[in-house]
Amino acid sequence: MHYQARFHQLLNYIDSHLDEDLTVEKLSHIACLSKYHFHRQFSSLFGISAFTYIRQARMKRASYQLAFKKEMRIVDIAMANNYESSEAFSRAFSQSIGQNPSQFREQPDWIPWYEKYQRFKKMRVQRMQSCQPLYHVDVVKMSEIKIAALEHLGSFESLGNTIKHFIHWRKDNRLSPKVSRTFNIIYDDPAVTEPDKYRCEICVSIKLDVKPNDQGVFAKIIPAGRCAVIRHIGFEDTINKAITYLYSEWLAENEEELRDYPLFFERISLFPDVAECEVITDIYLPLK
Template sequence: MTAALRNYHERMLRVLDYVDQHLDDDLDLDLLSGVAAFSKFHFHRQFTATFGLSVHRYIQLARMKRASYRLVYRDEERVTDIAMDAGYDAPDAFARAFRQRFGQSPSSFRKSPDWEPWLAAFGPLDNARSKLMQKTFTTDDVIIRNVPTTPVAIMEHRGDPATLGATIQRFIAWRKAAGLHPRTSPTFNVWRSERRPQSPTDYSVDLCVGTDQAIEANGEEIKAGEIPGGRCAVLRVVGNTDNLEPAALYLYRDWLPASGEEVRDFPIYCQRLSFFPEVPEHEAVAELFLPLK
């Protein structure tokens, strides 16, 4: 990549970071073109040409994604407050826009979200973000760490990854009831299948929370287990932690063959250190662990 092109991309990325950090603000073209240091007369076309979305559409989708996460995963928040933070003057206007995009009212989505239209609606946003946000990893990004054995409570997700959001919703509700807050009880995902297996029914991931206390299932299918201790190659990922496949592929394809290491008989897993929407999406942090002999 030429220095000029890299500089151009960095200026565009500044805009995305700024939008993420200021979703509650008035984000007009004059302001955002200034963030990028581009002419306001050309910026909107430059943005659309780069990301495949207009500035207005990108901001709308970013606000709506945050709102949908808050509806499902923060049931203590009022729909009215979520609507206002999404840039709508009244809950009715928010409800109309939400229903038009997802086929459900906000209250219905909160109770029983239909995830397939949700995934489809945010495809353009995820595509836009991935255009310039592909992280290039190097061996310096990987450290070998001896990790302790961690007792965990496990909720298994088995089946179509399109329904994973419903399992996550139940998992969050259960851990809230159990008093296992992410600030005090670490969160792990253990992948027991490919991200996109040949048959969606073969998708398998464990949602885990670190705890050594007695587990009360409270009607959920929760079991006790552990993440075994030992040597691990650890790769930290900042931003776009919804999809850790590129980081996993780097470990398997590039780092592992060159390292001379051998993998241990336990799946690759991650610890989620900060979460969207608690932090802006580009500031979410996860660490990927590849167990080694």
């Protein structure tokens, strides 16, 4: 466990320093390992080389920056992900993702993107499972929250397109994360729901009414009531483990009953604004 914890610390370091030159000397020093054996140790534990992990992590962050950070120029995204030029970045991105950066920015093809990153996701989930989290659950009484919401109905893999539309509406209405809270209402589990029937809502807290709009954003209320809440810090890929703990262990141990309202998240910090290992999500389970 101590050995795996060192690699856990190393991957968090990598994900927080993707814009730096990550040499084997630096990485082996962070992990407290010999540089002569580092690559074999990393590959044996994770199934891919350290540099493959770094390349894929940079491409994932660049994908999010292209899709959701329109204020960032492509050349700035290239520099932020340690490429010497936009041309080098474009070649690498096209080979990795299957679209060049301009094409992905204009119309991301998320379904093959998700398929490509399944191995990357599974590797990280397995890594997190080796470090058992200790969940702290609070029971809070929520006040009513007025929100603007955009429904997503379709495969989980195409959620990025709905997020993109919502970001446009949010910017047009000057509701940045600095001035309004971000929520997701989760109606279905993508692991057991048919892809075309998966449903969730992307939401933002509001004070004024929602004006008629082309994006389909509408006003609604998150009702007041008791909730169990877990603060999840880290990769989105591991959030289901915290949810499973709430349903399978915490509810039974505390003899609580569920309220007739779906699970919802509050996004305290978002990727790629922060490194994936630093993303904060509060998970709310409504209680009677």
